[in-house]
Amino acid sequence: MRVKPPCPALFSATPFGGMVRRRARAHGEVMDRTAPIGKPRRGDAQDAPPHGATVAHIVDGLRCDILAHRLQPGERLIESALTKRFSVSRGPVREALRRLAAEGLIEHAPHRGAVVRRLSPRDIGELFQIRVEMEALAARLAALSPDEAARARFVEEIAPIFADAPRRMESYLDENAAFHLSVLRLAGNAHLQELSARLRLPLIMAQVGDALTTEVMRASVSEHRAIAKAIVEGDAEAAAAAARAHLERAAALAVARREADAEPPPSRRA
Amino acid sequence: MRVKPPCPALFSATPFGGMVRRRARAHGEVMDRTAPIGKPRRGDAQDAPPHGATVAHIVDGLRCDILAHRLQPGERLIESALTKRFSVSRGPVREALRRLAAEGLIEHAPHRGAVVRRLSPRDIGELFQIRVEMEALAARLAALSPDEAARARFVEEIAPIFADAPRRMESYLDENAAFHLSVLRLAGNAHLQELSARLRLPLIMAQVGDALTTEVMRASVSEHRAIAKAIVEGDAEAAAAAARAHLERAAALAVARREADAEPPPSRRA
DNA sequence: AGCCTTGATATTGTCCTACAATCTTAAAGG
DNA sequence: CCTTTAAGATTGTAGGACAATATCAAGGCT
Numbered sequence: 001m002r003v004k005p006p007c008p009a010l011f012s013a014t015p016f017g018g019m020v021r022r023r024a025r026a027h028g029e030v031m032d033r034t035a036p037i038g039k040p041r042r043g044d045a046q047d048a049p050p051h052g053a054t055v056a057h058i059v060d061g062l063r064c065d066i067l068a069h070r071l072q073p074g075e076r077l078i079e080s081a082l083t084k085r086f087s088v089s090r091g092p093v094r095e096a097l098r099r100l101a102a103e104g105l106i107e108h109a110p111h112r113g114a115v116v117r118r119l120s121p122r123d124i125g126e127l128f129q130i131r132v133e134m135e136a137l138a139a140r141l142a143a144l145s146p147d148e149a150a151r152a153r154f155v156e157e158i159a160p161i162f163a164d165a166p167r168r169m170e171s172y173l174d175e176n177a178a179f180h181l182s183v184l185r186l187a188g189n190a191h192l193q194e195l196s197a198r199l200r201l202p203l204i205m206a207q208v209g210d211a212l213t214t215e216v217m218r219a220s221v222s223e224h225r226a227i228a229k230a231i232v233e234g235d236a237e238a239a240a241a242a243a244r245a246h247l248e249r250a251a252a253l254a255v256a257r258r259e260a261d262a263e264p265p266p267s268r269r270a
Numbered sequence: 271m272r273v274k275p276p277c278p279a280l281f282s283a284t285p286f287g288g289m290v291r292r293r294a295r296a297h298g299e300v301m302d303r304t305a306p307i308g309k310p311r312r313g314d315a316q317d318a319p320p321h322g323a324t325v326a327h328i329v330d331g332l333r334c335d336i337l338a339h340r341l342q343p344g345e346r347l348i349e350s351a352l353t354k355r356f357s358v359s360r361g362p363v364r365e366a367l368r369r370l371a372a373e374g375l376i377e378h379a380p381h382r383g384a385v386v387r388r389l390s391p392r393d394i395g396e397l398f399q400i401r402v403e404m405e406a407l408a409a410r411l412a413a414l415s416p417d418e419a420a421r422a423r424f425v426e427e428i429a430p431i432f433a434d435a436p437r438r439m440e441s442y443l444d445e446n447a448a449f450h451l452s453v454l455r456l457a458g459n460a461h462l463q464e465l466s467a468r469l470r471l472p473l474i475m476a477q478v479g480d481a482l483t484t485e486v487m488r489a490s491v492s493e494h495r496a497i498a499k500a501i502v503e504g505d506a507e508a509a510a511a512a513a514r515a516h517l518e519r520a521a522a523l524a525v526a527r528r529e530a531d532a533e534p535p536p537s538r539r540a
Numbered sequence: 541a542g543c544c545t546t547g548a549t550a551t552t553g554t555c556c557t558a559c560a561a562t563c564t565t566a567a568a569g570g
Numbered sequence: 571c572c573t574t575t576a577a578g579a580t581t582g583t584a585g586g587a588c589a590a591t592a593t594c595a596a597g598g599c600t
Contacts (some may be wrong), residue, residue: 051561052582054382079552089584091361095368102372110322111552111591126461129411135405141399191396195465321590324551349581359555381562381581
């Protein structure tokens with residue numbers, strides 16, 4: 001068997017199991033709270049998932065494959081094939097597919113099955129329009145947070161972004177995800193956090209690395225610092241504006257990249 | 271079997287079947303057009319859900335019951351009971367429950383089953399914080415829409431809100447939903463529309479009518495007019511501000527109502 | 541040739557039964 | 571009264587079966 005990419009934490013960092021925040025102690029969910037980073041959970045690969053976690057196992061596996069482009073947009077996900085791959089029956093497979101559809105990673109048409117979602121430039125633009133507002137709101141709320149302990153934790157968490165080490169794409173992606181997550185946590189709106197994670201997921205799918213030049217990353221880091229500074233200083237409007245600027249730049253980049261990607265064949269109509 | 275309330279259009283008006291917007295023509299339509307080939311299968315429980323629409327049928331039924339408070343928050347949804355009620359097997363029932371969980375109408379804990387979601391005042395506040403931004407965004411986008419045909423349609427659709435007839439609660443709720451939907455349509459962001467509908471759903475659940483006094487309704491209608499006016503005039507910032515004000519007032523009302531609802535019994539612990 | 545019909549095949553939607561794992565509740569014991 | 575244990579209820583998953591529908595290839599038609 002080949003080496004399995006560990007599926008970065010950000011990929012699995014979607015606490016989306018049906019909107020249960022309280023009393024979430026059963027099964028593997030405790031991990032979400034106690035070990036938000038790293039930690040290869042036991043039985044991560046395709047071994048036997050503990051009873052009750054079969055669906056989560058399949059979801060994680062497929063989500064990881066999709067985000068890592070091992071499954072390409074438009075590719076079909078056949079139930080019978082998945083039952084064999086994961087050695088489970090069709091029930092859990094169908095449930096996993098539905099959850100992925102709810103996360104926006106696949107599309108599902110009746111009697112036609114599920115395919116990996118293909119984001120049009122328009123989709124990307126629309127999703128970013130929403131994300132801009134969500135992140136701006138998060139930044140504003142974070143700046144206004146009166147919870148001193150949480151603020152201190154935030155300062156500690158975001159320290160890495162002030163390091164001047166040259167960043168690799170991979171570590172930048174992690175840093176980026178961690179930063180946004182920290183902001184969302186400080187904002188203190190659990191639903192916003194969940195929603196934001198969900199909006200980000202499909203976009204990660206589209207945002208492959210080849211558009212992430214060194215300059216882009218440097219600009220992004222700089223913008224992160226501006227957001228962080230405003231939040232720490234408690235300047236809500238500046239934080240929101242900085243977040244907005246950050247996201248809008250990212251959006252422009254993503255859309256441009258997608259359009260450039262789709263332009264070459266001139267015999268196509270969107 | 272008692273008379274079944276028709277489940278107002280706004281309840282079912284959630285186009286949320288897994289994020290498929292294009293190519294959504296299959297199923298129910300064909301049957302409606304070509305006239306049934308002539309077999310009322312198991313026309314027993316409610317009606318005959320055509321093959322492939324079983325899940326949707328269950329989802330609609332349950333959603334309707336939840337929003338109409340025939341199922342109260344905290345009430346358990348037992349799979350076996352639902353199989354009997356809808357005369358279906360557990361498969362579709364489980365799928366329906368998962369969809370409702372994705373819509374935020376029920377909570378689902380492993381091995382413990384599904385219960386109708388109970389929104390805390392905090393939940394309501396958080397959800398409204400998000401909705402404020404979404405509706406403000408929608409208003410801004412609507413004001414900026416360059417599609418003249420869509421603008422004309424919008425003007426036509428929202429005409430009713432300028433009528434001075436005294437409103438009943440029921441008709442007001444419909445008008446309110448229709449207005450927001452019109453704005454979202456004009457905004458032209460399909461994902462925003464979908465997301466907004468999803469956020470509204472759980473809130474409808476909490477927003478029972480007894481807080482809707484005549485003055486509140488009048489104020490709301492007036493705010494709608496302000497939003498509409500700004501949109502029609504193309505004043506994006508004014509539209510966004512008006513939408514924000516409208517939603518923030520609604521949020522304050524909803525939270526206050528919920529807190530007042532939960533305060534009285536001081537000898538209770540959730 | 542191109543278009544429509546027809547069939548074969550693949551896949552999904554649903555049903556059924558069965559059993560293991562787990563939660564909940566009530567009884568038994570300290 | 572509290573803790574432990576047993577029984578019942580409910581969910582999670584397996585596996586097989588069949589119907590309904592979509593997809594696709596071959597054949598007949600204008």
